Structure formats: structure tokens, C-alpha cells
Amino acid sequence: MRRYSIFLLALFLTGGVAAEGPVFHLGKTPTDAEIQAIDTLADQDGKILPKGRGTAAEGGGIFALRCVVCHGLNGEGTDTPAGVAPMLIAEDKQGTEGIRHLHFATTLFSFIYRAMPMNEEKSLSEDQAYALAAFLLYRNGVIQEDEEMNAKSLPEVIMPNRDAWRPPPETSG
Amino acid sequence: MTDKNLGSRRRFLKGGAALGLTTAVVPAVRSQESSDGLSRSAYGVRSRYVTSKRIGDGGNNSDFESEYNTLSPIQNQVGIITPSALHFNSSHGASPPDIDPHEHELMIHGLVDRPLKFTMAELQRLPFISRIHFIECSANYPLPKDVTVQHTHGKTSCSEWTGVPLSLILNEAGVRSGAKWIVAEGADRDSHSKSIPLQRALDSCFVAYGQNGGPLRPHQGYPLRLMVPGAGGFSHVKWLRRIKVVDKPYLTPSERFNELHGPKSVITFPSGGQQLLERGYYTISGLAWSGAGRIQSVEVSTDGGRKWQPASINGPVLPVAHTRFSLAWNWNGKETTIMSRCTDDVGQVQPTAVEFARSRGVSVDKVLSREVRRQGHWNLVFPWKIASDGQVQHHYWV
Secondary structure (H helix, E strand, O other): OOHHHHHHHHHHHHHOOOOOOOOOOOOEOOOHHHHHHHOOOOOOOOOOOOOOEEOHHHHHHHHHHHOHHHHOOOOOOEEEOOEEEOOOOOOOOOOOOHHHHOOEHHHHHHHHHHHOOOOOOOOOOHHHHHHHHHHHHHHOOOOOOOOOEEOOOHHHOEOOOHHHOOOOOOOOO | OOHHHHHHHHHHHHHHHHOOOOOOOOOOOOOOEOOOOOEOOOOOOOOOOOOOOOEEOOOOOOOOOOOOOEEOOHHHOOOOOOOHHHOOEOOOOOOOOOOOOOOOEEEEEEOEOOOEEEEHHHHOOOOOEEEEEEEEOOOOOOOOOOOOHHHHHOOEEEEEEEEEEHHHHHHHHOEOOOOOEEEEEEOOOOOOEEEEEHHHHHHHOEEEEEEOOEEOOHHHOOOOEEEOOOOOHHHOOOOEEEEEEEOOOOOOOOOOOOOOOOOEEEEEEOOOOOEOOOOEEEEEEEEEEOOOOOEEEEEEEOOOOOOOEEOEEOOOOOOOOOEEEEEEEEEOOOOEEEEEEEEEOOOOEOOOHHHHHHHHOOOHHHOOOHHHHOOOOOOOOOOEEEOOOOEEEEOOOO
16 A cells, blocks of 8 residues: 555655655644653663662552552452453463563553553652562562662563564564 | 414424324424534434444443443444444543644654644645544454344444545654654553554554544544554554654553454344344345455355355445445244355455364364453454344354
8 A cells, every 4th residue: 555655756746846855844843842741651672761760669568559449459450340450460470461461661661650540640750650560570570579670670671471572564573 | 263373283284294293292392402512403413213322341441430441333333334423432441531622733753854743733734535444443352241243343443534644744754764663642641652663654554633524533532543554443543642753662561463453244133132023034234344455255154154155245345444245134933043254355264263263273162262362353253143033142162
């Protein structure tokens, strides 16, 4: 389905402009501050991670206060009228259930930091998000109890499912 | 009689005839408000005899205000266009954000020469395309407790989407070499995001503001969503607010599923929970679709899969869109199982349970297991059993 590219080329040719430059000159330039404010999703290399740190012990306390109401006292997942939330602490520390299916720890951190708790999104501090990530990674057998998670150590965690990532056919890797 | 009385009688009789009444009672036909606060003349409503509706898909989060993920009532649908009000939605059950289109912007940044932010007005000044496409949740699979086809297959709908090719917008920004992916993000509370291969973005994606002739509905992403034809629903990021051009996928939680949905079909009439009240002639009807292209053919079996007949295709056959099929059928009143199977124009055939089990290396009774469902799009041939009393129910392989 290259018809959009052909359309574009036709447009460029009739307009007499180079195919590589802008044609319509609509849209404004965002400021660096605007971009930085919105650019919060962590990449798999961890180049976009906020400052902060946390440990499993700290995370356990936060989990009990903010997370068990939906995810269950032991992170087993719940099916209550308040909502259904997935299991977060797998019984099988060798399998790929729950967060053990993720390929990168940055995925886990970003989701907690930006999307949790449900209906209270973006209410966790950076430290709290790192602590919760550390807690879940520890309880799922991925890191040691005393390993601090921060912007440097988090992307270095090798998730158990790292090698299972299969890129779609139109990408080379 | 005075002129006034005569006039009143005429109005009375006209009103009665228009309403098809045979009694002398004229109901108060005052202009009623629809839920938008507009009169029915300004914004039409359905007949009060039409009650088909979306239902919650159960077991998904709600935000305590009775919003839920919804299933489309495809058992009631005719044609291929899902009425906008009945289009399914899936977003953890959260309410759609209330976005003022005058405030909303789409930002393009990352590996580009010129980061840009577009207002909705600017986007609507750009060249547009219009495409009829289905959207299907990658978790559109049946569960043992399901009854109707709305339960088993209701996380799919089909609309005409209107918007701007992403290749055009990315060219305005100037994609830098080394770019291989984009990450699209929405303005919803949980900032839903998805990585899309750049090649797919350039070849087929567009940012849509139109749905079936009007603006997107809030549940479908008002005022802007990304369209990724053929990919799972979570790729079609709603309430789209930014696209970042990057070199590697960011791997948001749903990144396992990037493959385009394969060929899938289901009979919507007769289907689960319905009942055929007598033997005789029926027009079997259903929908077929494929994320890879057009539907090439549909077959129907009315004897449990022993014999297959070609179904008629009724209506447009469009790439990556629902396609309506039908089959004339004389039901002899005896218990039987009916099912459909489709082939798309790249040669993929919708698998039966046996074929699917063989290809995945599992036993047939595992085709509905959680482990199999987690592997990706579930598109098996789906049988309905019709009992001798005409009751229709699903016919799982156990």
C-alpha cells in the first residue's frame, strides 16, 4: 500500500518543491520545555527515566497502601466490583506469567509511574514508582531484595523474557 | 362545525394516520429531547422498538461511574458499518477524557528535523483520506461462559474513518535517518502508548478525526486517533496527542502483539442465545474480515463441518474491512451445527480448531486455554449448535 507515498510525490512534483522538505507549512514548533513535559515514556535503554530511587522494602509499604485494594493482598489479582486488576506476583518464578512476560523493566516502571493506580494516575512520586518497580521485580524473582532501582540500574535489569521479543516482519530488529 | 373544529379534526386524523393508529386516541407528540439536549428533529433517535445496545465485557476495570469496556451487538447488525453509537470500545473501562478540540494538539517529535505541533483546525486543513476499516481488539476471543455472538465476537466494529496520512505529517516534520519506529501516545489518564514500525506508519497509517461522516465519538478517541489498519485495537491509539519518531520500540505493556489480524469470520444469524421458532427457509448471515487485505471467499457448513458451500458476499468487499456474507438455508428442524470459514486475498485461510491446534502444537481441548489466547489474535472457525427446538448455542471443543 504505497499509494500515500505516490500521492505525496505527485503533490511534490506539481508543487515544484523538493520531496524531502515540508509542503504545507502548517503546525508550530513546540518549545523544548513542551517536549520535555510530554516526553515521559521510558525507552528500553532507559535514556528517558526520571531522577529517583527506591528499594523493594520501601515498595512493599507503598504496595500495601495503594495497590492491594485492586491487585490483592498478595498481588494475586482480583475480580471485585471495584475492578479487575491483573496478578502481579507470580507463583511460578520461572515462568512468564504476570510481569515476568515483560521484555524490559523500563516498561514496568513507566506503566506504574504514568498509569497507576487506576483513577489516581500520576499521583506517585518518582521514588515511589522506583520502589514499587523494585518490589515487584524482587517478589517475582528478577532482582535481589536489596537492589536499589534508579535511572541507572533499572534499564540494566535483564527481564527473564528478554529473548522472547519478536519484532514484526517490517523491522529488522 | 366551526372552521376551528374542522381544522382540529383534520389534524387529529392526519396525526392518527401518520402514526398508524386505528383508535381515536392521539398520543401527545411533543418534541422530546435526546440525551444531547437536542430535539429529535435536530438529532435523530431510533424507534422505541429498537433496543440493541452495547454491553460490558465483564471482568474489566470500571472507574466507578458505570463506564465499562463494551461489546458491539453484532447479532443485530446488518450491512458492514457499525452504527457509531454501538462501536465497541476497550480502554480499561475508563471514561473517555473530555477533550476540548480547540485546546487539543498533536505533537510530532523525536528523530525529526522539525518537531511540530498541530491544532485540530490545522489537521483538518491538510489533505485527507477516507477508509472503511474494522478495528478488532486482540483479545476478541470467546470464553466458556459466553452466550451470544456479542460476547464471543463483540470486540470488533467497522466504520468509515477520515483523516490525514501519517506519511504526509511525518514528511512535514522530516524523518531522520536511523528512525525505525514511532511511539504513539494518547491523552487519556493512563497515557496509553504503542510502538508502531515506521514502515507500517508510512505505508498505511493515518490520523483520523472522522467516524462515519461525523467527528470521532469520545469512546472512539475524540477528537483524534491513530489508525493502523489490520493491527490490534490497542495500536489505534485514541485521544492521540503525540507521535515520537524513534530508533527502537519502546515496548509498552502490550507490545507482544504486533502482527496484523488474520482471516476471521462468524455467523451472526442464527447465533448464540437466539432461537429458530420453526423449520423452513432462513438466510444465514455473518461477517468476515482480515487484517491482511480483502476477503476473497467465505464458506458455510450447515452439517457440522462435513460439507462446505460457498457463501454469497453481500455488499462491498474492501481491504481490512468487515465483509457481509450470507447463505440460503432450509432448516429441516433437526439438530445440527453451522459455521463459517473465510479466506483472504493473500491466501490465508481461517483455521478450524483441529488445524489451529496442530499449528500451535497443542491438543484441541486447549484452543480456548488462557495460554493459547495470550499468544495472539484468536480467529478460529466458530460453530453454533442448533438444537431441534431451535435454540442456538456455542459448540466448544472440550
